[in-house]
Amino acid sequence: MTPDPTLYARENIRTLQPYASARDSVAADANLTLLDANENPFGDGMVNRYPDPVQGELRDAYARIKGVNPEMVVFGNGSDELIDLSIRIFCEPGKDAIVVCPPTFGMYKVSATANNVDVRSVPLMEPDFSLDTAGVMAASKGAKMLFLCSPNSPTGNILNREDMLLLIRTFDGIVAIDEAYIEFTQEESCTSLIAQYPKVIVFQTFSKYWGLAGARVGAVLADSRVADLFRRTKAPYNVNNLSARAALQALGAAEQKEQEKEILLAEREKLAEVLSGLSFVSYVFPSVTNFLYMRTAPGAGERVYSFLFARGIVIRNYGGAVDHLRISVGTPDQNRALTAALNDFSSTLS
Numbered sequence: 001m002t003p004d005p006t007l008y009a010r011e012n013i014r015t016l017q018p019y020a021s022a023r024d025s026v027a028a029d030a031n032l033t034l035l036d037a038n039e040n041p042f043g044d045g046m047v048n049r050y051p052d053p054v055q056g057e058l059r060d061a062y063a064r065i066k067g068v069n070p071e072m073v074v075f076g077n078g079s080d081e082l083i084d085l086s087i088r089i090f091c092e093p094g095k096d097a098i099v100v101c102p103p104t105f106g107m108y109k110v111s112a113t114a115n116n117v118d119v120r121s122v123p124l125m126e127p128d129f130s131l132d133t134a135g136v137m138a139a140s141k142g143a144k145m146l147f148l149c150s151p152n153s154p155t156g157n158i159l160n161r162e163d164m165l166l167l168i169r170t171f172d173g174i175v176a177i178d179e180a181y182i183e184f185t186q187e188e189s190c191t192s193l194i195a196q197y198p199k200v201i202v203f204q205t206f207s208k209y210w211g212l213a214g215a216r217v218g219a220v221l222a223d224s225r226v227a228d229l230f231r232r233t234k235a236p237y238n239v240n241n242l243s244a245r246a247a248l249q250a251l252g253a254a255e256q257k258e259q260e261k262e263i264l265l266a267e268r269e270k271l272a273e274v275l276s277g278l279s280f281v282s283y284v285f286p287s288v289t290n291f292l293y294m295r296t297a298p299g300a301g302e303r304v305y306s307f308l309f310a311r312g313i314v315i316r317n318y319g320g321a322v323d324h325l326r327i328s329v330g331t332p333d334q335n336r337a338l339t340a341a342l343n344d345f346s347s348t349l350s
């Protein structure tokens with residue numbers, strides 16, 4: 001018997017009566033005369049009608065591609081919304097805590113803090129940004145959620161599966177695994193762990209591999225009982241019709257997305273080589289994603305950043321005690337421009 005993961009949810013969420021929306025029982029169907037939602041009847045149905053609250057068509061298509069049961073999938077207005085929602089579902093404000101492993105995605109901490117939920121940080125371990133499993137286990141006592149990001153941003157590495165499994169087995173709470181970059185890797189998704197460990201929830205997104213950052217569509221994949229908590233707690237129409245259509249079209253263009261991925265991965269390798277050869281770059285971390293993370297000589301990060309910015313090239317500067325930069329892999333043309341600018345910066349040093 002797997003324990004019921006909904007027992008980790010806040011009592012008021014477990015007993016929440018969801019909003020009964022007009023589109024719950026009947027999807028907007030062109031063959032129906034819909035006079036139930038006070039919509040404006042003039043229009044073609046694409047935007048004058050409310051969206052499907054259970055996101056059925058997109059859910060079925062996504063579940064098929066990801067090899068999961070459709071009941072396990074809920075979409076949000078980006079995974080940002082779902083991260084926030086997960087904290088609202090499981091963490092009691094002013095009482096509960098989450099554990100995060102920096103350097104990592106900043107939204108876990110922002111959402112926790114916005115919800116008055118404590119954040120305990122257990123840094124990833126240098127030099128490879130692996131999990132400090134003993135540290136996480138020590139810090140996890142009484143915490144409600146553990147956030148793991150694999151592949152991790154900004155560092156670009158995948159977390160060791162055995163390390164994650166150890167934490168999943170020992171942590172008494174919800175383990176949220178952010179897989180925003182999973183499609184760029186050969187790794188198996190952690191969704192395959194949900195059947196055995198229903199306390200695992202997985203975030204994915206249309207913002208990176210699928211190329212729809214502007215459409216704002218994220219997904220949470222979870223045990224169907226947990227997915228039901230998300231469905232009942234979210235705003236009923238949180239993914240709009242235009243974005244759902246864009247997401248469906250992207251899923252239908254899987255071959256094109258794979259080709260784009262291959263280009264980005266080949267470009268990443270070229271870029272990594274260029275960066276490694278630069279005198280002011282002390283280390284380029286191995287990446288399984290569509291970005292590269294690097295350490296520069298002390299003080300160089302800020303100057304490279306400003307130099308590139310003046311050329312109209314914007315990268316991410318992490319500063320800190322030692323300088324770290326993150327660069328997204330662009331098109332071949334963009335990467336050529338970046339390479340030229342970096343070489344120019346190099347020559348200002350000699």
Ligand SMILES: *Cc1c(COP(=O)(O)O)cnc(C)c1O
Nearest residue numbers: 078079080105153180205207218
């Ligand atoms: C980009 C990114 C996301 C995606 O967030 P959306 O709200 O879906 O755009 C989530 N997690 C990480 C680690 C990311 O880098």
